[in-house]
Amino acid sequence: MIRNPLFRLFVVIPVTGLFLATVIAGAWLALGSPQVARGATWFTVQRVESSASFTEAPNAPFYVLVLGNDGRTDADPGLGDAMHVIGVNPATGDASMIDVPRDTEAPGGGKINAFHATGGLPATVDQLNRMMGIDISYAITTNFPGFVAMVDDIGGVNIEVTEPMIDHDSGAEFSPGKYTMMGDSLLAYSRDRKSYPAEGDRQRTVNQGKAIIAALTTLRGQNPGAAGTAKLVSILASHVKTDNMNLAEMYDLGRLALSIDPARIKNVVLPTGASSNGTNLSVAPAAQDLFADFRDDAILQTH
Amino acid sequence: MAVVGATAAPAGAAVPTKKPKPVVKVSAGDLTVYKVGDNQQALPDDVRDQVMATLTGYLDAATVKPLQTGTADPAALASALAPAVTARLTGPDRTVLLDEGLPKSVSKIVVDAAPVKLTGLADSDGKVVVVTANLDSTTTTKTAKGKVSIKRAGDLVLTPADGTWKISGYTLTVDRLGRGLGVTTPTATAPVTPGATTAPAATPGTVAK
Numbered sequence: 001m002i003r004n005p006l007f008r009l010f011v012v013i014p015v016t017g018l019f020l021a022t023v024i025a026g027a028w029l030a031l032g033s034p035q036v037a038r039g040a041t042w043f044t045v046q047r048v049e050s051s052a053s054f055t056e057a058p059n060a061p062f063y064v065l066v067l068g069n070d071g072r073t074d075a076d077p078g079l080g081d082a083m084h085v086i087g088v089n090p091a092t093g094d095a096s097m098i099d100v101p102r103d104t105e106a107p108g109g110g111k112i113n114a115f116h117a118t119g120g121l122p123a124t125v126d127q128l129n130r131m132m133g134i135d136i137s138y139a140i141t142t143n144f145p146g147f148v149a150m151v152d153d154i155g156g157v158n159i160e161v162t163e164p165m166i167d168h169d170s171g172a173e174f175s176p177g178k179y180t181m182m183g184d185s186l187l188a189y190s191r192d193r194k195s196y197p198a199e200g201d202r203q204r205t206v207n208q209g210k211a212i213i214a215a216l217t218t219l220r221g222q223n224p225g226a227a228g229t230a231k232l233v234s235i236l237a238s239h240v241k242t243d244n245m246n247l248a249e250m251y252d253l254g255r256l257a258l259s260i261d262p263a264r265i266k267n268v269v270l271p272t273g274a275s276s277n278g279t280n281l282s283v284a285p286a287a288q289d290l291f292a293d294f295r296d297d298a299i300l301q302t303h
Numbered sequence: 304m305a306v307v308g309a310t311a312a313p314a315g316a317a318v319p320t321k322k323p324k325p326v327v328k329v330s331a332g333d334l335t336v337y338k339v340g341d342n343q344q345a346l347p348d349d350v351r352d353q354v355m356a357t358l359t360g361y362l363d364a365a366t367v368k369p370l371q372t373g374t375a376d377p378a379a380l381a382s383a384l385a386p387a388v389t390a391r392l393t394g395p396d397r398t399v400l401l402d403e404g405l406p407k408s409v410s411k412i413v414v415d416a417a418p419v420k421l422t423g424l425a426d427s428d429g430k431v432v433v434v435t436a437n438l439d440s441t442t443t444t445k446t447a448k449g450k451v452s453i454k455r456a457g458d459l460v461l462t463p464a465d466g467t468w469k470i471s472g473y474t475l476t477v478d479r480l481g482r483g484l485g486v487t488t489p490t491a492t493a494p495v496t497p498g499a500t501t502a503p504a505a506t507p508g509t510v511a512k
Contacts, residue, residue: 045449045481045482046483046484047480049479051476052395053473054474226422227420227422227437230422231337234339237339247339247432251460252472255460
């Protein structure tokens with residue numbers, strides 16, 4: 001305790017005051033010399049964080065045909081043996097898929113898969129539009145070697161096999177379990193119909209739809225971002241043929257596809273029955289209700 | 304607090320009228336092009352330069368100008384943004400794309416960005432049709448209410464249009480920190496909008512110091 005009043009008056013008080021002034025001035029400068037508005041709590045620092053994302057893709061519901069053909073070379077157009085019509089509703093971020101068995105009878109007569117061999121994607125799109133009462137905007141197809149190379153280039157697809165699959169013709173030989181299938185394996189999985197004696201073609205079509213959703217799930221899991229999507233689209237475009245879709249549109253559609261939660265994609269096989277000629281599958285009457293559900297907003301709500 | 308308050312400028316004091324000179328430091332980083340049916344290739348210099356000019360123009364129009372004047376420059380934005388993105392400015396994305404509504408800057412505005420990684424997508428002829436730019440920028444300045452820091456990060460997608468490149472898509476997050484930001488209304492519960500890959504979201508908060 002300092003008892004000398006002169007010392008306290010001329011030394012302690014000025015030094016203490018100088019120290020306090022220095023501290024206050026330092027704090028003032030460190031805080032950016034804030035000016036105080038009347039009524040403001042000026043020691044408050046606000047933080048505002050927000051985010052947004054936009055892709056220049058269609059903003060109205062639209063449809064895409066994804067078709068796997070059985071061509072062994074690029075010169076061979078092949079039969080359209082795997083047909084999947086995907087409806088996308090950008091406003092809700094949802095998608096639905098109708099799988100069309102290859103032996104389904106086309107509105108124009110005969111099996112629908114034959115239209116790809118004779119008229120390519122446009123002819124197939126026309127038949128499916130007539131069948132479903134929709135207007136498919138984009139179409140994309142690949143053949144056997146394209147499919148294998150594409151799957152290999154993306155590093156394989158994670159997929160779960162839920163029952164034993166053995167089909168020596170397709171090369172499928174899978175026990176139930178989870179796999180990362182490379183191109184050859186996923187092609188065999190997608191072609192297998194002999195593991196399902198009763199409904200081979202239908203179940204194969206179901207599996208093809210599962211493979212498409214599994215591929216989307218796998219790619220989303222890689223979180224490719226804008227740059228990664230460019231790489232994926234370059235791979236895709238290297239192995240497919242398209243109708244009404246340029247490379248920039250493919251990129252935008254790819255970004256949009258990767259924004260869709262695969263778990264919310266409804267995957268329904270077209271209802272069919274036996275036709276009069278015994279080899280084709282006729283479109284079942286119940287399919288009309290499915291088509292009506294599909295064409296109003298590209299999403300299946302009641303199926 | 305009372306001592307500091309007493310030394311503060313009186314309410315209503317004039318803000319300096321001299322326009323602070325901005326500094327925008329943005330440069331290209333890694334350059335990659337994915338070409339259809341071929342291996343990776345280099346991004347052509349002219350594409351790189353045009354894309355970087357667009358990015359610099361965007362940052363100037365979206366950040367510097369609003370901090371100087373309070374509002375963005377529509378003409379400058381139109382030259383950097385594709386029409387579809389310009390249309391988004393009427394919605395909740397505006398607060399993410401532009402730094403409007405903040406107190407005006409009273410000091411130098413510095414926009415500093417990490418080297419921008421550019422990734423292109425080229426067709427089989429080598430024509431680049433899409434470029435993505437990975438942006439990570441920080442803008443700092445001082446307003447009448449104190450220091451402000453704006454961090455903007457994410458991906459911009461650019462496509463060619465009218466002989467130049469324009470921003471046609473984005474996935475962006477903006478994080479503003481400072482005093483006087485209360486006037487910025489965050490996009491709290493905007494619905495998913497057509498063409499948007501994700502709904503805008505915001506997490507406003509207050510950091511007490």
